Amino acid sequence: MEKNIVYIGGIDWYGKYKYSTHHIVGKLSENNRVFYIDNFGGRRDLRLRDASRILRRIAGSFGRREGSGRRPLGGHSYPVIVQPVLVPTPRLPDAIGRMNSALLARALNRIIDRYNLRDIVMWTCVPTDVVWDSISRVPHRVLVYQCVDKFSGHPLIPDSVRSRFSAYEEMFTRSSDLVYANARGLFEEKKKLNPKTYFFPNGVDPERFRGRGEKIEFLENMQQPIVGFAGLLGPWVDFELLKQCASIKTDWSFVLLGSVSPGTDTKGLTRLPNVHLTGAVDHSALGDYFRYFDVGLIPYLLTGFTQYTFPSKLAEYLAAGLPAVATPLPEVEPYSNVVSTAAGPEEMVEAIRKALEETGRSERIKTRLEVARSMSWNTIVSQMEQLINDTLQAKT
Incomplete structure (x- = not known):
């Protein structure tokens, strides 16, 4: 009709x-x-x-x-x-x-x-x-x-x-x-x-996150593992949490795909040598960037606003087959079979480490892709x- x-x-x-x-x-x-x-x-x-x-x-x-x-x-x-x-x-x-x-x-x-x-x-x-x-x-x-x-x-x-x-x-x-x-x-x-x-x-449009096979030059030789985030870096992002995680794990690279919203305090995060901001990235290219990621992050503050926020990148990380780690947002809890949650920097670092070392990876990727297709x-x-x-x- x-x-x-x-x-x-x-x-x-x-x-x-x-x-x-x-x-x-x-x-x-x-x-x-x-x-x-x-x-x-x-x-x-x-x-x-x-x-x-x-x-x-x-x-x-x-x-x-x-x-x-x-x-x-x-x-x-x-x-x-x-x-x-x-x-x-x-x-x-x-x-x-x-x-x-x-x-x-x-x-x-x-x-x-x-x-x-x-x-x-x-x-x-x-x-x-x-x-x-x-x-x-x-x-x-x-x-x-x-x-x-x-x-x-x-x-x-x-x-x-x-x-x-x-x-x-x-x-x-x-x-x-x-x-x-x-x-x-x-x-x-x-x-x-x-x-x-x-x-x-x-x-999500799952087929868009298979990637186009294009190289992202600055990621080609970046120190691994790469822990990534994609999205506008606004006042809902927990920059202090990211800064502490990056300070604890200086041998990990943290790549943030997105620009900083005007007036947002990044808590000195951008000054850390293992933190890399790209600015806004075309949505059609995200699949190629995600191929370099080892873990996708959803590091939101827990506020009265984010209590009602369903992270747009959740389905996109899953469509790329990525393990995802998030702060304990209410909207993420129903997806506990494909997303890990962590509240503080030590807990977040440990959750990322477990995601990097996960066993049965092929079966886990299959499950993530199935959830993404359902969305x-x-x-x-x-x-x-x-x-x-x-x-x-x-x-x-």
């Missing part, structure tokens, strides 16, 4: 990193008319370095940004990328907030008119007042709220707006036809407010779509 889907993702479509949003929208676009509303800000305060990104968005709003690059741009290839221009900060006077809502509603209605959309599935990952007010002015048949984080607890959200964001999280949860939660903790919380809540973890984006998105199809049919 081909559907008209308007997807408000809150993520830069053309940004450095690939998130669950990119994977889901890509899969949806294979069989549906998908219109991706590109990130318009409004969740965190602006920084000086945001200026160039904002200018690019404004410039892009005057062009016709269609297609994700996967398909030819002729005709109506999907997803269609729509860049609304709003005042991009959450701390706004009421009048500016109302203006933002009107601007977003106008952008949505233009897409609806231009492409003659009917029976719209409105899908949002952004539970804010601006989004709520704008979609209330736009005709749609089904509302999907995809809960990807404990939004009001995000470390980059200003404290002054947390209570407002929390209220709108609840409003979206109660009012949506379907709620998709990507962490079990979020699922349990949202299920109490809406029985049409479903758990879908962050998945494939194809399966996840197919199940998401079926729920939407059932909801649409029930409303006809």
Whole structure:
């Protein structure tokens, strides 16, 4: 069943990193008319370095940004990328907030008119007042709220707006036809407010992590073993833990694939000689980098935010056949057969050592690959779509 889907993702479509949003929208676009509303800000305060990104968005709003690059741009290839221009900060006077809502509603209605959309599935990952007010002015048949984080607890959200964001999280949860939660903790919380809540973890395209066989020059002669991490190095990462582990095991190389989020204190980690930061790495190349890793790390702090975080790299490490070691996150516990957990530096070093020395490696790799296949984006998105199809049919 081909559907008209308007997807408000809150993520830069053309940004450095690939998130669950990119994977889901890509899969949806294979069989549906998908219109991706590109990130318009409004969740965190602006920084000086945001200026160039904002200018690019404004410039892009005057062009016709269609297609994700996967398909030819002729005709109506999907997803269609729509860049609304709003005042991009959450701390706004009421009048500016109302203006933002009107601007977003106008952008949505233009897409609806231009492409003659009917029976719209409105899908949002952004539970804010601006989004709520704008979609209330736009005709749609089904509302999907995809809960990807404990939004009001995000470390980059200003404290002054947390209570407002929390209220709108609840409003979206109660009012949506379907709620998709990507962490079990979020699922349990949202299920109490809406029985049409479903758990879908962050998945993986397993075939992408077989690697392309390309050499990564700087890793070719690096001292082994290589203990790796991939992802944005933000305030949710336990840099002190990493620093202590790297200080204890100076004969191990720690490779961190990702850039440091602005304003993040790395606790002096980057000054250690056996710690190597690469900056952002193209998602399509991760399989080749992972071939050099001996262990994949998920070193997150244990906070009220990460309590509800399902690590996106979990399935990707498993798809590469890597043993994984994580801090004891609630969302990792159900995968104890393929992921080891450790709380402090000594315990973490010991868990890594055991992973390096594991026996029955071929059978363990087989198990990891099987778990990764069970978390494939194809399966996840197919199940998401079926729920939407059932909801649409029930409303006809």
